[in-house]
Amino acid sequence: MIRLRRLTKRYGGTTAVDGLDLELHPGAVTGFLGPNGAGKSTTMRLILGLDTPTSGSALVKGVPYARLKQPLRTVGALLDATAVHPGRSGRDHLRAMALSQRIPLRRVEEVLETTGMTQAARRRAGTYSLGMSQRLGIAGALLGDPEILMLDEPVNGLDPDGVRWIRTLLRSLAAQGRTVFVSSHLMSEMEQTADRLVVVGRGRLLADAAMAELRTGTGTAVRGPALQPLADALDGARWAGPQELRVADRRPEAVGELAHELGVVLHGLAAVEPSLEESYLSLTEESVEYAADRTGPAHGGGTP
Ligand SMILES: Nc1ncnc2c1ncn2[C@@H]1O[C@H](COP(=O)(O)OP(=O)(O)OP(=O)(O)O)[C@@H](O)[C@H]1O
Structure with a gap:
């Protein structure tokens, strides 16, 4: 066509x-x-x-x-x-x-x-x-x-x-x-x-x-009081709240082990299906010409 x-x-x-x-x-x-x-x-x-x-x-x-x-x-x-x-x-x-x-x-x-x-x-x-x-x-x-x-x-x-x-x-x-x-x-x-x-x-x-294909994939939601070192170490990590990160394409096991290596305290760790919006943002991350900063913690509270 x-x-x-x-x-x-x-x-x-x-x-x-x-x-x-x-x-x-x-x-x-x-x-x-x-x-x-x-x-x-x-x-x-x-x-x-x-x-x-x-x-x-x-x-x-x-x-x-x-x-x-x-x-x-x-x-x-x-x-x-x-x-x-x-x-x-x-x-x-x-x-x-x-x-x-x-x-x-x-x-x-x-x-x-x-x-x-x-x-x-x-x-x-x-x-x-x-x-x-x-x-x-x-x-x-x-x-x-x-x-x-x-x-x-x-x-x-x-x-x-x-x-x-x-x-x-x-x-x-x-x-x-x-x-x-x-x-x-x-x-x-x-x-x-x-x-x-x-x-x-x-x-x-x-x-x-x-x-439906874009919806699939595993991500991880991780909570903790000071997650900045984890955010810095993980590609595709995005702040979902002052003390919460979403990580695309990583299983909770991998994120938990990395947190342990970095000495980062965790209060929660769970597998999540990324939303379409998250899949889209992670796809286009590299190619955004006119973007506000997407990397800082939401509401400004994530950096110690
Ligand atoms: N006639 C033109 N002369 C020079 N550069 C152009 C011209 N038309 C488009 N561009 C450039 O080509 C690129 C793509 O532009 P285009 O308008 O196709 O993007 P878009 O995805 O439709 O964006 P938007 O969502 O903002 O409408 C941009 O960098 C734009 O500045």
Whole structure:
């Protein structure tokens, strides 16, 4: 359906996308996750032919996007919800899109209804809130009744009702057999929506796995009054409280023995299944460009 082969994009000295191999299939929501600047938007722009790869390829149904005969009927995309003429009404914006692709105008009313935008359709797009602009953008993506949907951070600006609405919408589009590819930088958004997760960091593929696979693995929760030496000695240790560490990929036995060697007093030691959020954080740890310090003890109380 969508196939990326060694897809690479460099902007001067920055490698935005670095040898990405990926296949996206119908009938599933694939979450595209990565920290800010990981290359998600660039990948989507490359798939849509809005930018040319430095090397490698991005094919939609076996051809580059530019060679699709009816692109809007094949791929519906939302990249930048604010890229709409501010003086045009939502309805006129969608009508212009429909006319350019010979899509029947009745589809405009259908997608306005689907996105809850019928009431606001007469208003000029320049007066819309970010959430309304996102809904209009999603309406545009749905206009051609496409087999593939590609949405860049569609949850931005939506209120909790809107977030729930988009979750249900994406799930139902996948259940209809469509390919749904949706980016986010928050695992919490994807947790209840995606069947599959593709995680990128600094343009590289870090994981491509079913949701359930990412949940597996053993971690350890360890409590004690002065755990800093243990935190320093263990890769993947994260403060979960002033006196509690979570350690990914280590069994309690190993952590207990290390604590003994270091002379660290323990008050508790237990195996835990890492949350998706923890799995994601440990995957992307090395590739976060703009991060607050993740290593210090939470609430400031862990350092003696
Ligand atoms: N047109 C451009 N010119 C120069 N550098 C660019 C350009 N577009 C993207 N980049 C750089 O490429 C890298 C990837 O950016 P991209 O926007 O694809 O990341 P992203 O994962 O979508 O991030 P975010 O979650 O913040 O939207 C960043 O370092 C960015 O600064």
